[in-house]
Amino acid sequence: MKYFIISGEASGDLYSSLLVSEIKKNDPNAVFKYLGGDKTKNILGLKPIIHINDLAIMGFVEVLSKLGKVLKNLSLCKKEILLFNPDIVILIDYPGFNLRIAKFLNKHKIKSLYYVSPQIWAWHKSRIFKIKKYINDMCVILPFEKKFYNSYDFNVSFVGHPLLDIFDSKKNADSASKNISFMPGSRKQEIKKILPIMLSIIKYYPDYKFYILGIHSLGEYFYKKIVKNHNIEVVFENKNNILNKSSVALVASGTATLETAIFKTPQIVCYKTNIITYYLAKFLIKVPFISLVNIVLKKEAVKELIQFDFNTLNLKKELDSILEKSNRDKIILDYDNLIKLLGSGGATKKTASVISDILKK
Incomplete structure (x- = not known):
């Protein structure tokens, strides 16, 4: 299968790298293209189409000042998706960019999964209508998000937080440390x-x-x-x-x-x-x-x-x-x-399983 992954920030790149490792276990012949950072690059041994250093823009004024760059990145991403013809596109957080790509994927009937919900519960709740229109499957990582989406009649999968899979939460920090x-x-x-x-x-x-x-x-x-x-x-x-x-x-x-x-x-x-x-x-x-x-x-x-x-x-x-x-x-x-x-662990494995189920449809 062919997988196209889009992450635009450091946290998304971390989740992408974990997910790529899990997908490769389920699908040893998997082929990837991605927008992301060094963590995913280290797993795949493959350069990103666009590095997160050229994607990570935060703030209303900052986005406006770099609008030309954002539009150029969107155009390149869409072009690469069509050339690659993936079996699925995995959108990781990064909503200003990824919701526009979700609309594009919906138009071209390309399967997708949104992994890590945009924080629409904090602001811009109107995005729920775009999400319901363009996204069929979503895996959320915060405990209250499933209830939030259910209140809008949109079913999502709560997989828990992927950080629990990689960090030891049983050991306290050293209180005597300097x-x-x-x-x-x-x-x-x-x-x-x-x-x-x-x-x-x-x-x-x-x-x-x-x-x-x-x-x-x-x-x-x-x-x-x-x-x-x-x-x-x-x-x-x-x-x-x-x-x-x-x-x-x-x-x-x-x-x-x-x-x-x-x-x-x-x-x-x-x-x-x-x-x-x-x-x-x-x-x-x-x-x-x-x-x-x-x-x-x-x-x-x-x-x-x-x-x-x-x-x-x-x-x-x-x-x-x-x-x-x-x-x-x-x-x-x-x-x-x-x-x-934050959940019982296994978020990445659960998300990879959801991806497998989508590909079987």
Whole structure:
């Protein structure tokens, strides 16, 4: 069978790489083409049609400023799909792009699966009508999403969260550690806004060792330009081991918040974006939190510092608080409840099984 996979962000690339490995077990003769990143590339030994570095754009203003590039990528993707003539196209998150591709696939009667739901429960609920019109099968990874879609008479499969398949949730982070990890995001524009504020607290903790858990495809030079003379190490390998051995992590909102929670590492969620994007998001987003940890738990289990609240003073205050044992213990207890909600594991295997069923239709 021929599989065409589209992921446009670092988290989607991770899920893509896991799924490719599972599909190959079920279909040893599988042939792939994809839009994605280095993790999928390492599994397939095949370059992506478009790399996520040229796909990952976040924010209303940022998308508008790069509209020509987005349209060019869409056109190339459609052309490659028709040339490849896949048996199925797997769309992973990345809704601004993938919902347009879903419409194209529907028009050309090409089978598809949407894996990892767009966060329409948070904003832009009107997208449900596009989803119902153009998508036949969807696998969701957050526990409340199935109920959400059922309320719109759209049946989806809850497979659990794929991060549970690769990270050990039984081991707590080292509370005695003198390590602090920075996870400033996966896109250049967000890292440039978030990382400098994270760096500003280093001087207050001379007894601690600091790490930036970097994105390999962005390269060391990109980070070094921002870090300058700060005493911090940028790491691209063994990142999970460092995160697990950190007493606390400062994390840009996104999938990394769940990853940090699964490692039982206490965290502070940090985010800053373009001012116009911030006010538009504040108006449009209908959920009270931005981190997936808090959204799933339906409470502020981890502190969120967003936009104007994300500054050196507040960051130091929250970091001092989180280094207190009683506060750490409360966060880890909430993490235990979160992990139970995320499912029983096997998300990738279940998704591969759904794909097999679609191909048999």
